[in-house]
Amino acid sequence: MDMKIIKSEKRMCTCCMEEHEVKTVLVKEKATFKNIKVDYEASYLYCDIAEEVYMDEKQMQENDIRLKDAYREKEGLLTSKQIRDIRVKYNISQSDLCVLLGWGAKTITRYESHQVQDKAHDTILKKIDQDPEWFLSLLNDAKSNLSIESYQKYLQAATSLYEEDRDIYLRKAIEASYAKFQENKMFNGNQSLSLDKVVDVIRYFAASLNVTKLYKVKLMKLMWYADVLSYKMRGFAITGLVYQALPMGAVPIGHNSIIDLKDVPCEEVDMGETYAYHFALTGKQSFLSLSDEDKKILDIVIEKLGKMSKNDIINFMHRERAYIETTPRDIIEFKYAENLQI
Known part of the structure; x- marks a missing residue:
């Protein structure tokens, strides 16, 4: 018999009724479940004295699950x-799910133990x-049937997952829009796009006491100056962002999605007829990327431009050769870094 030894421990062997080292082993088995032939590994105890394998009650239950999980995998169903x-x-109990x-009330308990779910229930679980987001809608519908504590616990877990999923989608979308720029170092500042650095640059500006009234227009200019100054000093930008020449100055490709990234401290402010996006961060912060x-480069930009008003920094940007010589809405090339005003 082909066996794989998992562990060995001294115990009472119920096969020979003597105390000795008893091995726990895995044995490859074949079985038929619901007319489907499956292969799986069953767990047994092995007695060296009797040279026999046998199961205790716990292993009988585990092997039943192993068999049914092998069937589930073969049929494309979720395993237990x-x-x-x-x-x-989701940090949710069996009964509350x-x-x-x-x-x-016991459906999930059975699915996690001995019963194989049907395809309709499997689709719902997947x-x-x-x-x-769907979990959140179900949670809202079931709110009156849950305790306040349980509802809040599930809400927090699902909201966190939703934000993570949304962030992954946003990152993929932004990265896809940058794929065509990656081979042109004059567009990306000789730097591959790093959204972790993008987020941390925004956070660094937002956390600085020397940056006043940091709204979106001003933030975009500070980011451009940081990347171009980095290229001027080191031959490569910080973030890998690609910037367009828009009416109010340099703006990175995908700027609307960028400010929605997780951990960007952006607050939407109602200005009456429109909304403004304000960036602020308080307390001790770390910027791991x-x-x-x-x-040091960001600090230079902050020192030179941090206290400028929105209009001041727009006017300052409009005097840059990089902006003057770039056709409106075209990409601003990093070749103008040598002529930077700071």
């Missing part, structure tokens, strides 16, 4: 562990796993 992992991800889904040299 994957169902449990979905619950753990059933409440959200309108299922019987959708919950992949769609935190930025090097000391990056920070």
Whole structure:
């Protein structure tokens, strides 16, 4: 018999009824479940004296799950562990997940132990796993049937997952829009796009006491100056952003998505007929993606431009040769770094 030894411990062997080292082993098994032939590894105890394998009650239950999980995998269904992992991800109990889904109180318990779910229930569980926003809508509908503490706990977990998923989508979309620029160092400042650095540069400006009234227009200019100054001093930009020449100055490609990235401290401010985007960060902060040299460059930009008003920095930007010689809406090339005013 082909066996893989998992562990060995001294215990009472119920096979020979003597105390000795008993091995726990895995044995490859073949079985048929619901007319489907499956292969799986079953767990046994092995007695060296009798040279026999046998199971205790716990192993009988585990092997039943192993068999059914092998069937699930073959049929493209979630395994018992994957169902449990979905619950753990949302930090929700078996019974409360059933409440959200309108299922019987013990349905999830059975799916995580001995019963194989049907395809309809499997599809629903997969959708919950992949769609935190849907989970939030189900949670809202079931709010009156949950305790306040449980509702808040599930809400926090699902909201965090939703924000993470949204951030992943945003990052992929931004990175896709930058793919065509990656080979042109005059467009990207000889630097591959790093959204971690983009976020930390924004946070660094937002956290500085020497940057006043940091709204979106001013922020975009500070970011351009930081990248171009870095290129001038070191031969490569900090972030890898690509900038266009828009009416109020330099603006990075994808700027609307960039300010929606997770950890960007952006607050939407109602200005009456329109909205403004304000950036501020208080307390002690860390900027793990930025090097000391990056920070020194940002500090120079802050010293020179941090206290300028929006109009002042727009006028200052409009005097840059890089802006003057770039056709409106075209990409501002980094070749103008030598003529930077700071």
